[in-house]
Amino acid sequence: MHEDFLRHALRLAAGNARFGKGGPFGAVVVMDGKVIGEGVNQVTPANDPTAHAEIVAIRDACQRLERFELRGAAIYSSCEPCPMCLAAIYWARLDALFYAATRQDAARAGFDDEFLYRQVPLPPDERSLPSMRLLGGEGEEPFRLWLASEGRVGY
Amino acid sequence: MHEDFLRHALRLAAGNARFGKGGPFGAVVVMDGKVIGEGVNQVTPANDPTAHAEIVAIRDACQRLERFELRGAAIYSSCEPCPMCLAAIYWARLDALFYAATRQDAARAGFDDEFLYRQVPLPPDERSLPSMRLLGGEGEEPFRLWLASEGRVGY
Numbered sequence: 407m408h409e410d411f412l413r414h415a416l417r418l419a420a421g422n423a424r425f426g427k428g429g430p431f432g433a434v435v436v437m438d439g440k441v442i443g444e445g446v447n448q449v450t451p452a453n454d455p456t457a458h459a460e461i462v463a464i465r466d467a468c469q470r471l472e473r474f475e476l477r478g479a480a481i482y483s484s485c486e487p488c489p490m491c492l493a494a495i496y497w498a499r500l501d502a503l504f505y506a507a508t509r510q511d512a513a514r515a516g517f518d519d520e521f522l523y524r525q526v527p528l529p530p531d532e533r534s535l536p537s538m539r540l541l542g543g544e545g546e547e548p549f550r551l552w553l554a555s556e557g558r559v560g561y
Numbered sequence: 562m563h564e565d566f567l568r569h570a571l572r573l574a575a576g577n578a579r580f581g582k583g584g585p586f587g588a589v590v591v592m593d594g595k596v597i598g599e600g601v602n603q604v605t606p607a608n609d610p611t612a613h614a615e616i617v618a619i620r621d622a623c624q625r626l627e628r629f630e631l632r633g634a635a636i637y638s639s640c641e642p643c644p645m646c647l648a649a650i651y652w653a654r655l656d657a658l659f660y661a662a663t664r665q666d667a668a669r670a671g672f673d674d675e676f677l678y679r680q681v682p683l684p685p686d687e688r689s690l691p692s693m694r695l696l697g698g699e700g701e702e703p704f705r706l707w708l709a710s711e712g713r714v715g716y
Contacts, residue, residue: 412695419703423710430707450714453629455653456616465609474608484703486685486694490652493645493677496690498610503685503692506700515704516715522648527682530641530658535651537658539641540567545661548574548639549670552585555578559605560671 411436411482412504419459419484422446430484430515433459435467435500437479443467459483460491464498474561475499485512488519489526497561566591566637567659574614574639577601585639585670588614590622590655592634598622614638615646619653629716630654640667643674644681652716 411434418432428447435443445462449455460483467476476498485507487495495503509519530537552558566589573587583602590598600617604610615638622631631653640662642650650658664674685692707713 408693409695413699416696416699416703420706423703423706423713426710426712426714429716430703432703449652449716450629453623453627454620455623455629455631455716456611456620456649461611465611468608468610472608474605474610476610484700488648488652489681490645490648492681492690493643493648494611496673496677496680497604497643497645501691503690505692505694506696507704508694508697508700511701511704515707518651522651523682525651526644526647527678535647535658536656537660538563539660539663540564541571541661542663544568544571545639545663546666548571548578548585548587549662549666551575551578552670555581557581558578559581561584561604561610 407439408482408504411441411480412484412506414441415459415482415484416506418444418446427451428457429459429517431459433463433481433483435463435476435479435481437467437476442470442479456490458488458491460487461494464494464500468498477501480504485509486519488512488517489522562594563637563659566596566635567639567661569596570614570637570639571661573599573601582606584613584672586614588618588636588638590618590631590634590636592622592631597625597634611645613643613646615642616649619649619655623653632656635659640664641674643667643672644677 423430578585598621
């Protein structure tokens with residue numbers, strides 16, 4: 407069962423790789439034994455650096471279900487998710503992750519997944535991305551407004 | 562200058578928080594002294610758990626420029642990006658990041674940013690998200706096809 411859904415994701419990845427429409431990645435979201443979302447990498451054809459297969463599949467499932475989270479569902483990805491997609495899987499509240507290739511396989515094919523896994527845990531001033539914190543006090547104002555808003559919908 | 566763009570992001574965040582349309586976060590992408598992309602958190606109104614302010618701003622800038630990366634631009638975010646958005650900033654090849662509130666401020670307002678920063682670096686089997694690797698050998702096939710594809714566009 408798990409292997410079947412993962413092969414579905416691998417077929418999507420292979421098709422994308424073969425026809426050069428985007429990176430060699432595919433993913434499916436499954437709930438109650440049915441595919442409820444599909445995605446292939448669309449970074450270059452869609453001009454969207456966030457359009458990784460997992461992100462596309464999560465967005466697809468959420469649009470179909472008209473929900474902003476996917477409790478009760480699992481994601482099957484052709485490759486271990488990069489940190490962007492891993493965090494997206496948490497935010498989507500997915501129950502489980504199944505994958506085939508590893509971040510090291512992705513790195514050998516020229517993708518930054520392994521590099522990003524080393525960057526994310528670093529303190530901001532030790533990362534290769536220059537970053538700076540400014541306006542500390544003012545930064546808390548949106549949260550004060552949020553906590554005071556009676557109609558807020560948490561996630 | 563940096564403070565002005567960051568206040569722009571904070572105003573977007575405050576407006577979103579006040580009117581309860583989404584989480585209390587805003588971001589702008591700036592190139593050559595001009596705002597080329599804007600975003601507010603749209604997770605709940607858009608039914609999209611990936612629609613954080615930074616992701617929305619990056620997608621907006623890329624659509625406007627018809628490019629899949631943003632070298633030469635910086636992002637200003639009302640709050641330190643979560644790991645999903647931080648990795649998206651790397652994938653977008655942005656030059657720099659400026660932010661106001663911290664992941665701890667976000668945690669106090671009920672958001673998982675700090676938790677996710679602790680989860681991402683863990684080995685998969687130590688994370689709270691159950692995950693499993695299957696079909697290891699088959700997983701490399703999409704990468705083989707990719708590396709053999711003459712028309713591939715890297716990113």
